[in-house]
Amino acid sequence: MTSDSVQNGSRRVAVTGSTGKLGRTVVAHLVEQGYDVLALDRTRPESPAAPFVAVDLTDYGQVFEALSGGVDEHPTPVDAVVHLAAIPAPGLTTNAATFANNSAATYNVFAAAKALKIRSVVWASSETVLGLPFDTPPPYAPVDEEYHPRPETTYSLNKALEEEMARHFCRWDPELTMVGLRFSNVMDPEDYAAFPAYDEDPSLRQWNLWGYIDARDGAQAVRLGLERTDPGVEVFIVANADTVMSRSSADLMAQVFPDVEVRKALDEHETLLSIDKARRLLGYQPDHSWRDHVG
Numbered sequence: 352m353t354s355d356s357v358q359n360g361s362r363r364v365a366v367t368g369s370t371g372k373l374g375r376t377v378v379a380h381l382v383e384q385g386y387d388v389l390a391l392d393r394t395r396p397e398s399p400a401a402p403f404v405a406v407d408l409t410d411y412g413q414v415f416e417a418l419s420g421g422v423d424e425h426p427t428p429v430d431a432v433v434h435l436a437a438i439p440a441p442g443l444t445t446n447a448a449t450f451a452n453n454s455a456a457t458y459n460v461f462a463a464a465k466a467l468k469i470r471s472v473v474w475a476s477s478e479t480v481l482g483l484p485f486d487t488p489p490p491y492a493p494v495d496e497e498y499h500p501r502p503e504t505t506y507s508l509n510k511a512l513e514e515e516m517a518r519h520f521c522r523w524d525p526e527l528t529m530v531g532l533r534f535s536n537v538m539d540p541e542d543y544a545a546f547p548a549y550d551e552d553p554s555l556r557q558w559n560l561w562g563y564i565d566a567r568d569g570a571q572a573v574r575l576g577l578e579r580t581d582p583g584v585e586v587f588i589v590a591n592a593d594t595v596m597s598r599s600s601a602d603l604m605a606q607v608f609p610d611v612e613v614r615k616a617l618d619e620h621e622t623l624l625s626i627d628k629a630r631r632l633l634g635y636q637p638d639h640s641w642r643d644h645v646g
């Protein structure tokens with residue numbers, strides 16, 4: 352535990368989607384940093400790292416009860432929410448089922464937080480709002496938060512609507528801080544063995560400009576979002592500092608997107624999903640790279 356984390360010792364945070372790929376790492380990180388975590392998901396984890404309550408987030412009553420300390424054995428209300436639960440990609444189920452689940456879950460979390468005067472909400476948006484899979488090329492590179500969302504799927508449409516919804520929740524409550532994290536493709540260390548094969552064919556990963564996010568760095572961004580105190584909503588691209596490729600980022604852009612303006616001199620493997628805003632406003636500093644795991 353760091354000295355910073357001690358001050359978080361009394362901060363009680365609910366994490367939705369806590370059983371999922373990103374949620375597991377987020378819960379472990381927040382516990383390690385001294386947060387008092389209440390883990391929420393409809394699926395029970397095999398080995399819970401924090402007290403767990405099974406909740407279907409599409410049911411407002413269940414969300415309100417869980418966040419307010421109404422569940423027996425879990426009587427302490429939370430003062431912050433990390434909302435990660437979702438069907439996490441297009442095409443896993445029907446578009447309508449994806450929209451119904453994800454939009455209801457997010458509305459219920461945002462609305463229950465409002466009703467309970469919870470003033471800190473961090474939630475998972477997605478890189479997809481940048482226009483993935485870039486069948487229409489990006490407006491420029493590296494892409495950043497400066498252009499309007501361009502969702503191309505129902506999953507992404509919902510993420511874009513969530514960002515808009517957050518703007519209105521913050522307008523309704525001037526004391527509310529909401530942080531939307533547009534995560535890149537989430538990776539665990541065991542996923543890195545597959546990365547060298549991407550080099551053979553740049554088209555395999557051009558759909559997200561060869562980006563990725565190590566779940567541990569994703570968890571860091573969540574914690575930094577919880578530490579943010581400026582009221583209002585901000586969205587941030589959260590990716591690692593490099594790409595999944597061995598070829599240089601400038602070469603990849605020149606070959607695959609020759610007509611797209613590259614707006615800066617790129618470091619050799621520099622991410623084409625800009626993390627400058629997250630660095631600047633959150634203090635985000637990715638600690639990991641797949642290159643440290645694959646020889």
Ligand SMILES: NC(=O)c1ccc[n+]([C@@H]2O[C@H](COP(=O)([O-])OP(=O)(O)OC[C@H]3O[C@@H](n4cnc5c(N)ncnc54)[C@H](O)[C@@H]3O)[C@@H](O)[C@H]2O)c1
Nearest residue numbers: 368370371372373393407408435436437439475534536537
């Ligand atoms: N995985 C990625 O590459 C990626 C990229 C960008 C953004 N995201 C976003 O990050 C978040 C976490 O993604 P993940 O990869 O950990 O997904 P995951 O599928 O591994 O975990 C999501 C969890 O949410 C839970 N959940 C879904 N609907 C629920 C409901 N109605 N009630 C209760 N629990 C519910 C699931 O049971 C699951 O445990 C999601 O919001 C996803 O859209 C993921």
